[in-house]
Amino acid sequence: MSPLTPASQIEANDIPGGRVYAVRAIERVCAVLNLLQESIDGVTLKEVADAAELPKSSAFRYLWTLEKHRYVERDVDSGLFRIGLGFLGMQSRHLEVLRERVRPSLESLRDELDETTNLGVLDGHHVIYVEIIESRRSVRLAASRGGHDALHSTALGKAIAAHLPEARVRELLNQAGMLARTAETITDIDDYLAELAKVRRLGYAVDNRENEPDGRCVAVPILGTRLPAALSVSAPEARFSMRDVEKAAKTLMKVAELITLSPDPTQEPART
Known part of the structure; x- marks a missing residue:
């Protein structure tokens, strides 16, 4: 045929x-x-x-x-x-299905950890926030749904980039640049690649005051989907210690594993 x-x-x-x-x-x-x-x-x-x-x-x-x-x-x-990623903007339905499937997990995580939870997807050479469930605390760290953030300075970006080919990561960083968002931001490509190796080893990524001077974030990738995506928890660093980050990472990894083991979350359920 x-x-x-x-x-x-x-x-x-x-x-x-x-x-x-x-x-x-x-x-x-x-x-x-x-x-x-x-x-x-x-x-x-x-x-x-x-x-x-x-x-x-x-x-x-x-x-x-x-x-x-x-x-x-x-x-x-x-x-x-x-x-390629050029179809991302055309995959709005896949994004919506992913958001709908992941949202209950984000809400449960927010309630359990009492901090803001996020779903991010790679869009060009940036990360786009597909869903954000904000902490109920009056002081919180939260981006805007539909907003973009840097690949090199965010935990979401690291978690996604860690599972891309190295050549692709270098290309994305060359396109976007590696602006120093804070004094802690990684601005050298080789240092960033070493950080991604650490992410793969640990299973999670950390933004330790690299994107915001008073913020911390931890993220894990969602594997087994059509879209390069990750989940994260973000909070002011004053109440989100590195020990809290490690605990949150374990919880995130369990949630991401359940999402990965379920049918592709970017696919709509079959109609009967």
């Missing part, structure tokens, strides 16, 4: 003169994107070429153009191609 089913064709009866219009290049792009969307680990250049019925050289030019616009990303180490 050919992967190039002419879904872009318009019925001849709907067109004056009975002609059928189909843009071959667009059909090939759709074939490439459909292939990438169905893959979890990524696809090879040959698989793309076969799906689009193109020579490898032409398939590479398609991929290069899509990568330039962030609709495709390539793993430098494996050479595999995956759906």
Whole structure:
């Protein structure tokens, strides 16, 4: 069966003169994107070429153009191609489903820890706050839902970046820069990569007064979803000691594990 089913064709009866219009290049792009969307680990250049019925050289030019616009990303180490972050803005329904699924966990965490809880997703070279459940305390640390924050200075950013290819992390940091938000902010890429290795070892990331001079935050990644996402707890550093951070991290990891083990939280439940 050919992967190039002419879904872009318009019925001849709907067109004056009975002609059928189909843009071959667009059909090939759709074939490439459909292939990438169905893959979890990524696809090879040959698989793309076969799906689009193109020579490898032409398939590479398609991929290069899509990568330039962030609709495709390539793993430098494996050479595999995956759906890129340019589709994040088009995945609003996936984001909404993720938010709806995770919100009860955020509320329970807020009630248990009495601090602000957050859900963040990578958007371009920043982190976007998809959901925020604010602490009921009068003094609290909270961002704004829909707001963006830096990848290098936030616990959410570290938790997400720790599970991206190193080449991708370097690219994102080169695009965004590493502005010193406070005196504690990591501003050197190699130091940041060393911090990400620590995150992978511990299973959680910490922003220790790196994004706000009087704030601390701890975050863990949500694995097994289509979106690069993480959960976090944030609070004023005066009442959120490093011992409190470690306790909160253990709780967060348990919650993230339950979310990961459940069906993909970006998928809507099947209708019966």
